Amino acid sequence: MTQDIFKRTIDMNSIIPTHNIGIDYDALVQSDRAHTSLYKDERIFDEEMEKIFYSTWVWVAHASEIPEGGSYKTINIGKQPVVVVRDRKKKVHVLLNRCRHRAATVCEHKKGKTNSFVCPYHGWSYALDGSLRGVPSPESYGDCLDKSELPLVSLRVEEYNGMIFASFKEDIQPLEEFLGPAKKWIDLFMKQGAGYPIKVLGEHRFRFPGNWKIQLENTTDAYHFPLVHKSFLSSVDEKTEELFNFENQPGFVEDLGNGHSVMVMIPELVDLDEELMERPIQERFEDLAQALRDEGHEELEVRRIVRAVGGSGFNLNLFPNIACSMAFFRVLQPISVAETEIHHSVITMDGGPQIANQYRLRLHEHFQGPFGFGTPDDSEAWERVQHGANAGNDLWIMLNRGLPGEVKTEDGLKSDVSAETGMRAAYQQWKKMMTA
Amino acid sequence: MNMNLQLLNEVTAFIWAEADMLDHSEYREWLNLWNEKGVYIIPIDPNLTDYENNLNYAYDDNHMRTLRVERLENGEAISTAPKANTVRSVSRVRLVQDQDDEIVLRCAQNLREFRKENLKHYTADITYHLTRDATTGFKINRKIINLVNSTDTLAGISYIL
Numbered sequence: 001m002t003q004d005i006f007k008r009t010i011d012m013n014s015i016i017p018t019h020n021i022g023i024d025y026d027a028l029v030q031s032d033r034a035h036t037s038l039y040k041d042e043r044i045f046d047e048e049m050e051k052i053f054y055s056t057w058v059w060v061a062h063a064s065e066i067p068e069g070g071s072y073k074t075i076n077i078g079k080q081p082v083v084v085v086r087d088r089k090k091k092v093h094v095l096l097n098r099c100r101h102r103a104a105t106v107c108e109h110k111k112g113k114t115n116s117f118v119c120p121y122h123g124w125s126y127a128l129d130g131s132l133r134g135v136p137s138p139e140s141y142g143d144c145l146d147k148s149e150l151p152l153v154s155l156r157v158e159e160y161n162g163m164i165f166a167s168f169k170e171d172i173q174p175l176e177e178f179l180g181p182a183k184k185w186i187d188l189f190m191k192q193g194a195g196y197p198i199k200v201l202g203e204h205r206f207r208f209p210g211n212w213k214i215q216l217e218n219t220t221d222a223y224h225f226p227l228v229h230k231s232f233l234s235s236v237d238e239k240t241e242e243l244f245n246f247e248n249q250p251g252f253v254e255d256l257g258n259g260h261s262v263m264v265m266i267p268e269l270v271d272l273d274e275e276l277m278e279r280p281i282q283e284r285f286e287d288l289a290q291a292l293r294d295e296g297h298e299e300l301e302v303r304r305i306v307r308a309v310g311g312s313g314f315n316l317n318l319f320p321n322i323a324c325s326m327a328f329f330r331v332l333q334p335i336s337v338a339e340t341e342i343h344h345s346v347i348t349m350d351g352g353p354q355i356a357n358q359y360r361l362r363l364h365e366h367f368q369g370p371f372g373f374g375t376p377d378d379s380e381a382w383e384r385v386q387h388g389a390n391a392g393n394d395l396w397i398m399l400n401r402g403l404p405g406e407v408k409t410e411d412g413l414k415s416d417v418s419a420e421t422g423m424r425a426a427y428q429q430w431k432k433m434m435t436a
Numbered sequence: 437m438n439m440n441l442q443l444l445n446e447v448t449a450f451i452w453a454e455a456d457m458l459d460h461s462e463y464r465e466w467l468n469l470w471n472e473k474g475v476y477i478i479p480i481d482p483n484l485t486d487y488e489n490n491l492n493y494a495y496d497d498n499h500m501r502t503l504r505v506e507r508l509e510n511g512e513a514i515s516t517a518p519k520a521n522t523v524r525s526v527s528r529v530r531l532v533q534d535q536d537d538e539i540v541l542r543c544a545q546n547l548r549e550f551r552k553e554n555l556k557h558y559t560a561d562i563t564y565h566l567t568r569d570a571t572t573g574f575k576i577n578r579k580i581i582n583l584v585n586s587t588d589t590l591a592g593i594s595y596i597l
Contacts, residue, residue: 110587202480202491205589231513235503341589346491354489361491366500371478371493373507376515376592 023047025434029427032400038430039211039389039397045337052320052433053078053334057158057165057178059322060084060094062329064162064199064350065111070128073111076333077166082155083107083117084164087128094157094166095130100150117152130154161186162198163322181411182260185316189324191272194308194356195301196349200329201361203345204369208379210386212320212334213430215342218378219315219323219330220253220263220422222246223401228381232373235366239283251313251417253402254409259319259429261412261422265326269313276303282310291355305352309359317422319429328364338386344368344375399423440531447541448529450574451564455526455545458596461519463505466596471567471575472498478581478597493586508595515594520551522595526562538577539566545581547597558597559584 023044028035038044058077061084065073072085074097081097083106097105099119106117106126116133118125123136130152135145155166158175163186165175176183190198208215218224225246226233233241242248246265253263264270268279277300281289285306292302311327323330333341346364348357367374389397402419415421450469457466470476478493479485487495496504507513524547533540541564549556565578581597583590 204480204491204493206591207589208591228514231507231510231516234510234512235507358488361489362495365492365495369493370590370593371597373503373513376594377513379592380515 025431029431030396031424031428032403033396033398034213034427036389036392036395036397038213039386040337042337045211045334047434048334048430049078051436052430054080054168055433055436056169056172056320057167057175058320059163059318059331060166061092061164062162062198062200062345063092063159063164064197066092068113070113070115071111072107072114074107074109075331077155077168078334081105082166083152084166085128091129092157092159092164093129094155094164095126095152096155098152099124100132100152101135106152126152161190178258179260179318180258181256182258182262182316182318185256185262185314186324188271188314189312189316192308192311192327192347193349194272194305194352196352199348199350200345201348201357203331203343204364204372204375205341205343206370206375206379207335207339207341208382209339210382211337212332212340213426214382214385215330215332215340216317216320216426217420217423218382219317219325220261220426221418221420222251222253222263222265223418223420224378224381225265228377229374231377232367235373237284243282246417249417252414253417253419253421254414255412255421255425257412257425259426260317261425262314262316263417263422264314265417266313269307269310272307272312273304276300276307281306285309285359288356288359292353295353295355297353305349305356308349309356309363311363317426319426327360328368399427440534443534443539444529444531446573447531447539447564447566450566450572451526451529451541451543454576455524459522459524461508463508463596467501467505469572469574469576470498470501471577474498474575474577474579476501476576476579476581478583478586480586482582482586487580493590504596513594515592518551520549520595522547522549524548532563537567539568539574540564541566545597549593549595556591558593560597 028038060075061073066084066086069086069088072083074083083095083097085093097107099106101122101124104119104121106119116125116127125134127133132147132150155168156170157166160175160179233244243266250267251264253261255261289302289306292305316324321332328347329345331343335341346361348360369375399420402415402421406413406415406421413421454469476494476496477487479487480491480493484490508516511517524545526543526545528544529541531541543562545560545562547558561582563580566574567577569575
């Protein structure tokens with residue numbers, strides 16, 4: 001059956017323009033596999049922008065990135081540039097980065113602080129909430145320009161525990177409902193502030209030549225870790241290497257609904273506040289612990305901070321574009337069908353001990369980013385997936401690992417730590433949205 | 437302009453030798469060029485010069501430099517196989533400071549990388565902090581590599597800039 005579907009697509013491609021012909025998404029994603037065309041068909045990519053990125057909640061910022069009135073950052077939702085800004089009353093707005101006059105962007109900085117957004121082309125100026133404040137030389141418009149009709153387009157914005165999401169759709173469910181059981185994992189993840197507010201202090205940004213879903217899958221893929229990250233594992237001490245040996249621990253992957261999933265790799269680091277005094281401090285953090293003691297921190301506080309510095313023992317994958325991944329935020333940004341941009345945002349403790357934050361920064365640099373010991377190898381593997389997907393147009397991406405052991409839970413489905421349960425969850429949500 | 441041409445020649449010869457070692461994967465010799473407490477830094481935001489308290493692409497102390505060399509040599513990383521071929525040119529060398537036993541110099545580096553099917557180009561402004569050394573001439577205290585496109589998205593770099 002599946003081969004027939006693909007033949008049909010090919011035949012249609014060769015005879016007539018295909019842009020008006022519906023793709024049978026239902027057939028392209030099955031319960032244990034996804035069709036290779038999902039990585040490389042431009043029509044599918046274009047429709048993903050509409051049906052996924054412009055139709056659901058998309059993560060745009062952590063609250064700490066825009067701390068004060070006037071603080072802003074720019075980012076894309078799908079392919080559309082937006083400005084995420086906090087107004088003077090501390091309300092967050094997500095505005096399309098496009099002047100209502102002749103479309104020029106009103107902001108080209110990655111982040112900053114401002115009183116207003118002024119279009120550089122003809123000087124139209126907008127307030128922090130997007131309202132059009134001033135138009136130079138307005139007399140030529142006579143009475144044909146109503147400023148109240150031309151604010152920067154403002155999207156729906158909702159926030160959960162510092163995670164700010166935006167949506168083009170007014171009629172979809174509230175954010176908290178969309179997150180569902182993922183909320184409690186977000187709460188657990190935020191414990192790595194060790195009692196201090198979490199602060200994003202910067203990010204590694206890089207691109208790889210491959211489809212965005214390859215990266216989406218990877219955040220819930222423990223199977224690749226010992227192989228792709230062998231070089232990273234060789235660079236850490238023995239105890240840390242043991243900690244990263246996920247296969248020997250009772251971890252799991254759980255489908256949390258709406259395409260979200262959690263992969264618990266290190267179960268003892270799920271709740272960072274648990275048994276702080278009972279469990280030993282990891283060898284690699286002994287110097288840090290002593291430095292904190294020397295600074296006068298109480299032992300419980302020392303242990304809370306040290307535990308938090310190492311990060312959480314799980315990856316929370318939120319469909320479609322954000323992950324709370326062990327110790328950082330992974331932001332995914334589709335560029336084209338075969339190119340994806342990734343941001344790895346480093347998390348620090350706002351007002352926390354400087355030495356502890358330095359440890360976090362160095363740990364992040366060790367694995368993440370274009371010069372890290374982990375990211376370049378991930379990137380290489382994903383590039384190879386995209387390259388290899390050029391072969392075998394009728395083949396499938398197999399997602400059946402861990403199926404036999406999968407059990408129902410209160411929140412969804414659960415299987416072993418290296419199961420592809422999280423990928424199946426994401427692809428089922430993909431199918432649901434693409435066929436809606 | 438009063439220039440110490442002899443010192444300029446000496447430090448230039450030193451950083452040319454360093455560049456040649458990196459292009460020819462002579463990493464052990466390269467490690468020997470460093471002071472024990474030296475730091476190799478690739479910043480992200482050129483305006484943030486408190487490197488220790490900000491996120492960088494690399495902030496390698498002696499331990500991390502050694503690990504990085506091992507990573508490049510042991511063949512375990514798929515991003516190093518096949519390995520990238522690099523050729524770098526170092527020029528526009530200027531002595532910025534020579535006092536308190538430390539010499540600070542700035543130079544331009546243009547590096548071409550070829551790996552698999554891709555030729556890439558990285559241009560950087562590099563600042564060296566050197567001390568004089570009886571055997572190698574100089575030792576590196578600090579090397580700060582400011583890529584001109586450091587705030588842009590980069591691709592994986594599995595060699596030493």
